[in-house]
Every structure is written in structure tokens, then in C-alpha cells.
Amino acid sequence: MKKSGILQAIAYLFIAFLNFSCVIQKNSALPFLSKESYCVPPKYVNYFKYNNHTNADSVLNANSMLRLKFSAESILIMNVLRINDEVYEIVKQSDKKNLETSVRLNALKQQIDNRVWLANSEIDALSAELDCEGERIDQIAQFIDDKNSNSNNKLTVASIVIGAVSGITSVLITKESINNGVAIGAGVIGAGLGFATLNPKGKKIELITTRNLLRDIWLEQNNNDISPFVWYMLTEPRFSNTGKSSLLKNTKNRWLLYQFDDNLKLANQSVNFSSGGIYFAEDLHARSQMINQLQSVVRSTKQNLNVFIAELTSAFD
Template sequence: MKQRKIFILFIISIFVSSCTTVLNSPKIDYLTSNYCQPTIEYDYSKLEVFPNKTSNNDSILKANLSQHDILISKAIGIESYLAEYLQIKKDTLKRLVLKQKITDRLILTSIEINALASELDCNGERIDKLANFINDINNKKTRNLTVASVTIGALTTVATVLIKNNNASDIVGVSGGLVSAGLGALTIAPKGKKINLKLERNLLRNIWFNDNSNGAYPNSIWAILNEKQFSNSGKNDLQESIKNRWLQYNFDGKIDAQTEKLFFYDGGIYSADDLSSRANMLNELQATVRSLEQDLKSLSVRLNSI
């Protein structure tokens, strides 16, 4: 009877120790703090003050640029500069001034693209490192459970042979079998460790809800992401396309309120799989943002030929 109690307590202790726990350590604290966030808040308000548009801007631009390049020029705020530049033929100095303003805005937009992409890249690496850290802990735990299961099974076999008392031998055999089976079950479906990740600046949220009211994305980039003609299909804009891919490939076509809150609000308790999904989403968004350089290149090449 005493042996039975000991084994039962042992089984309980194993299952209790295997319950999911939230990790807390200096390594976790370092990686859960968003060191990728900009150290200053950018002021885009002055960039929104462009020269007044003239009534014949569209006709002048259409005569010299593709619709794609016209949309880019509007998104980055050089539409009026371009229209005026294209009208001037003899005033070389004024053309040079306008050309410099246009070039400055192209350079600034390129910097904005690279700055946003760098923040996404940094966060993707940070979250991926967290996922790998937790996976390493979970894998080590699984290995330990496997070793313990094999060891318990071997010891139980030996004990049942050595114990001469039939009742005691049966108790040890049954209890040891239960413990070994319990350990084996835990290796099949282990309850992995998790971490608490708070998201003060969640760049995925703007895309998911199509809302940039917090100004996390520069207005020029946000305008491009919300223009259908900048996508290959032309049916959905880039923001919609990204969201649809996330929905299909990360959430199997549907998402519940709890998961939506975890990924697109202020964070919460993440498993290693959740973190891997988040890292993939950040990397995918980064790739899309970097691809906007191709649109700038198209306009730049055309301007140099005018």
C-alpha cells in the first residue's frame, strides 16, 4: 500500500511539473523588450504641405508619365513639382531647383522605406530568436522525459523480478507501467513553455485593420500600400493582399477573437509556434515594404530620361 502511494505521488508530481508555465529570465526580458522601436517620434506633418495643384496637372503628367509613375508621384508628394518641371523649358535655374526638390523627396521616400523595413527586420529576428530559445527548452524537456520513461520502464521490469511478494510485485509493475506510459504520453504531446510578450508598437496591427491613425507608417508608404495598381494582380491593394495571405497561411482561413487580440493588439502569452508565426508575418511584411523600391526606381528612371 505504501509503495502504491509513493508511485501515485510520483505520477502526480510528473504531471504537475509538466504543466505549461510562463518563462521568466534575464534572456527573456531582454528579447521581449522592443529594442527595435525608433528612439524618436517622427514628425511627418510638414511633409504634407505641398505646392498648390494646378488644374492642368493631370493632363501634363499623363502626356509624359505612365499611370503607375503618376500614382507614385502623388503618393510621395511631388505631383505639383513634376507638373511645373515639365512645363518649364527655358528657365534652367528654376528647372534645377524643381529637379532638386523632386530628387530630395525620392531620396526621403527611399529612406522611409528602408527605415520601416529595418524595423520589421529587427523585430522579425528578435521574435525568431525568442521562438528558437523556447523550442530549445521544450526539446530538452522532451529528451529528458524520453530518458525518464525508458529508465522507469527498465527499473520497473527489474523490480518486479526481484520482489518476491506477489502483491508488492504487482503494485510496482502496474504503477511503474503507469508512470512510464505517462512519461511517454508527455513526449508525444508535451505542454511547451510560453512567454509573455507585450507589444507597445505593433506594426502588424495597421495592416490587419487597415488603419494608420497612429502614424506608424509614413504617409507616402501607406498611400502606396493602399493603391491597387501597385499590386501585380491589380484586384487587391498590397495591404489587402498581405492580410489575406496571413489569414490563409497563418490562421487557416479563420481567426478567433483571442488569437486576433494576441497578434494584432497589445500581445499576451505566446507559445513557440505563435512566435514563429509572428516572425514569419513580420518578415513577409518587410519583404513587401522593401519591394516598394522597385516603384521608386520606375519613376526615377523615367525622370532621368525627360
């Protein structure tokens, strides 16, 4: 085989690699995605001013007369909603059947219902924000996954093409030294493409998370992102199943175990608890899972409100 033919074969080998490399590089740039969340609620939201007295034992002791009709969790709820007096009056006068008392009791129950409605609306608002944010992160994660998958597919095809071209040139080239050089070159390129498909990080994207509900939970610091009532429900241990560890701490423990393999240092360094930064696919999936878990926990607090309403209705009747 002539020298010009040999050089042409080698050139084909590297041109094939460069063509696929250019295609991969051309598609590597991500289009603009919303860096800041469109799920953030309006800035003018005002939360109801709840009772700041949150020492559970002292509250329960002060309202021991209500323990016959209400659970400990319900007494804590009526205290934080500042409706103790209304509930006391309903309990005391519920056995009276005259018209005047009935009108008064209905008025009291309406006041209580209004406060409970406000509490429910704050739970629903936070749940809606988490639902929106979870969907947004899922979409971004899926986009990054698709990009990573496309890149890996192109790298695999490129590797196959390089192998095929190498095979052809090995047949065309008769001189052993040149043939070995081409084989080595193809092997190096193929190995490079193979290692590229094993890239554990892949594509990335920058997100701004100035308002970061996950950070509030992780650091146990409410930066006015969560209403005082919902925060109280999340941080008061008596609202958890065990009554010993709060919903917030239980949520943190699950995140640490399932998202970070019980590695506290890794969790503390996670971009998910920062004000923003570079997110890879695994970071986005972890963020989505934690948001969904937090949404479920927030929604679960409505069960305590429902129990309180049921107990109040029973006392009213």
C-alpha cells in the same frame, strides 16, 4: 524476497520519477527576456506631410497630360509627394538648351530628388524596424524551442529509467500481487511522461506589443506607426500587380491562409494582433513569418519609386 526489499524497490521507482520531475521543473522557469521591443524607433520621429488627396481616378484625370511620359503609378507618387508642379515644369522646358533653363531644371530636379529621398528613407526605416523585430522574435522562438526540446529529452530519459527500474523490480519481486502493483504504477508514470512529451504548447513567454505593426495591417488602421507615404503605398490598389486589391489586403489574405489555415475567427483571436500577452512557440514562429512577409512587401514599394525616377530622368534628358 523480504517485505523491506519490496518496499525499497518501489521506493526506488518513485524516487527515480521524482528526481527527473524535479530536474524538469527546475529548468522550466525561463530567464528574463525583453518583454518590450528594443526595435521601436525614437518617439520624436516626424514624418513628412504628404498630399492627403488620394483619390486615384481624380488625380490621374487631373494630370492626364503627363500620361505620355509617366505611368499611372508614377503620377500618383508625384501627387502624394507634392511635386506635380516641378514635374510639369521639367516636362515643358526639357527641350530648351540655354544655360538659364538648365540651371532651373537642375534645381527642380534637386527638389524632386529630396522628396524622393525622404520617401525612400521612410521605407528604409520601416524595413529596418521590421528586420530588427523579426530577428528578435526569431531569437526568442529559438530559445523557447530549445527549452521545449530539452524538456522532451529529459522526459524521454525519465520514461526509459522508469521502465528499467520497473523491469528490475519485476525480477526481484516474486509475489504476483505486489509485482502487478509495481508494474501498474510504473505504467501510469510512464504514460504520464509520454503524454507530457506530446504537450502541443510547451514553454511560454509574455511579450508586450503596444506598438504592433501586424495589428495595424490586420485591422487596416494606422496608429501613426507607419508613415503616411508608406501607408498610402500599401493601401492604394494601383500599386499592386493586379491593381484591384491593395498590397495591404493581399498581405492579410496570405496571413489568413498560411498562418491561420483560412480560419478568420482563429486569426482575430491571435495574440499576434493584440497589445501583448502570452506567446507559445507556435505564436512566435507565426509572428516571425508575418513580420518577414510584411518587410518584403514594404521593401517592394521602392520599385515604384525607382520606376518614377527612371521616367523622370528620361523626361529630363
